[in-house]
Amino acid sequence: MTNPVQSFYFPPGSPPLPRIARADGPYLWDTDGRRYLDAASGPVVTNIGHGNTRVIDAMKRQLDACAFASRTAFISDANAELAEKLAALCGPGLDACFPTAGGSEAIETCLKFARQVAVTRGETGRWKVLARNPSYHGSTLGALSVTGDDEAEAVFGPMMAPMPKFPAPFTYRVPDGETAEAWPDRTLDILEQQILSEGPDTCLAVIVEPVGGLATGALVSDGAYYRRLRALCDRYGLFLIFDEIMSGAGRTGRFLAADHWSDARPDIVGLAKGLSAGYAPLGVMMASRSMVEEIAASGGFLHGHTYVANPLSCAAGVAVLDETRRLGLIENAARMGDALTAALERVAASSPIVGNVRGKGLLMAIELVADKATKALFPLEVDITRRLGRAAMQNGLIVYARRTSRGVFGEWVMISPPLTIDETVLGELETRLADTLRAVVSDLHSDGHLAAA
Ligand SMILES: Cc1ncc(COP(=O)(O)O)c(C=O)c1O
Structure with missing residues (x-):
């Protein structure tokens, strides 16, 4: 059954989003028991994590x-x-x-x-x-x-x-x-x-x-x-x-x-x-x-x-x-913001589709491109931000992904974890994001939207 709110946003027959069961710190669990690391704090909301x-x-x-x-x-x-x-x-x-x-x-x-x-x-x-x-x-x-x-x-x-x-x-x-x-x-x-x-x-x-x-x-x-x-x-x-x-x-x-x-x-x-x-x-x-x-x-x-x-x-x-x-979260946001920037730079260096990393503190984004040298955009039908968002969910990771202004200024996803994040959770975020990008790139190769390296 489609969720009543979800039905305003997706065509009839779309698969339902997972159903939330509980949440703790930076993690959420759905009713099937799957765990998600929220690398976006919802839409940049849950600054102190869940269950405080x-x-x-x-x-x-x-x-x-x-x-x-x-x-x-x-x-x-x-x-x-x-x-x-x-x-x-x-x-x-x-x-x-x-x-x-x-x-x-x-x-x-x-x-x-x-x-x-x-x-x-x-x-x-x-x-x-x-x-x-x-x-x-x-x-x-x-x-x-x-x-x-x-x-x-x-x-x-x-x-x-x-x-x-x-x-x-x-x-x-x-x-x-x-x-x-x-x-x-x-x-x-x-x-x-x-x-x-x-x-x-x-x-x-x-x-x-x-x-x-x-x-x-x-x-x-x-x-x-x-x-x-x-x-x-x-x-x-x-x-x-x-x-x-x-x-x-x-x-x-x-x-x-x-x-x-x-x-x-x-x-x-x-x-x-x-x-x-x-x-x-x-x-x-x-x-x-x-x-x-x-x-x-x-x-x-x-x-x-x-x-x-x-x-x-x-x-x-x-x-x-x-x-x-x-909890010293503002200081932590400054310190872990530097660590997150470094992590995202590493992810970008290893992925052919991350063209830019930007932001401040724990308010960061990665911009997605079809070609790093030319900064070419993906065709709109690729729907790269949602594609990445879906792949991340399958990989137990939540990023904040939505196309803005029909993508004319570029396409990006927000990486903005709770301000409580520590090195261990950041390490998991980096690994899951890198894995997600690899899965998306492999898909893009398969459907011909990205030339083989
Ligand atoms: C910069 C900015 N201003 C205003 C709003 C609107 O806030 P709300 O969704 O709580 O009405 C948002 C929400 O995403 C936002 O990011």
Whole structure:
């Protein structure tokens, strides 16, 4: 029987996905007893691994005390504690916290908050949020309007106000006539031209993923890029929004990826995923208390959901942050990130189809190519990312694999294990990934999509 949710994504008659039975640490078991090493933390979520008893106990205590109390009637200790811890972790200028039920809601909150601050200041003409192409900022219509994904825009474009896009600063593949060294800076020339042609007084913000997720395959730029981005926002009076839904909560080896570039601080940040590590649905917007006060003084934030600041999710978030600190997971992400990079470089060196390894900390991706010398893409019908994803599952390994933007910018899979990973688990990950790639290459040889070496 096909699973009710799976049936939305796959044609009728597709084989069902395995059925989950239990999970512990970085491992999951299906109901047939097969074990999987999760090399992607789900969709980059389960930062502290499964079955953490301290988090489960903290959630039980909150459930016993009160599972839900509406923000319209009560404040909660869990919300206050989460806000206090996040303000300390995010630092000056990001000291106010608005909890949501996930990443898309957090990004919606960032967009609407920025707009309402501008309106409160009398800058009512500012509403355009410039974003990169490709990018992913969420699936609700507001978050989708700043998402650079031609495929989604073709379907949902008429229902939203698609926002101006500027190119993502890829360096592995650059447009004809460009160089890897110069292209990131050129993309910011394009951004500046766009701000000028749209009219700076109509532009509200720029949103970027400081370290990319699935849309760019963990794309990361150098400090000069982020500094110039910050300077452009300052020059034209735009907010800089960092989408750290995936890159935040310690995944890149700092609490925020923004912390890698301390002289390019964002004004507003969205966090989710690893923040509650899958124990409960949670996202947050972080912004400055002074902006919150401006909005509050003008009548209050015109935005909210039923599950805003719900005590159970906030309690899960607090417990995950406590565990992140107790277990030294941010430091581990930095240390094991270097080890993972080295492992992926070894895998790439031994595989004819891994053209590029990139990312930061434990937010990494490998880009798949049909020919390393020419960087040629596989034909779309090969469906290389899903093929690799399926082969990995057969091999007891989970990678995060989905084609973005019809593959026009390249195809990659995310390798982003839990921040609890140690050398032994990393060794298993490397072996299983190398075995999986060998199996895929052998298949590609058999069906003629890869010439024999
Ligand atoms: C960078 C980024 N932003 C936003 C989102 C949306 O988060 P959610 O799926 O929790 O709504 C995601 C989800 O993958 C993401 O990776």
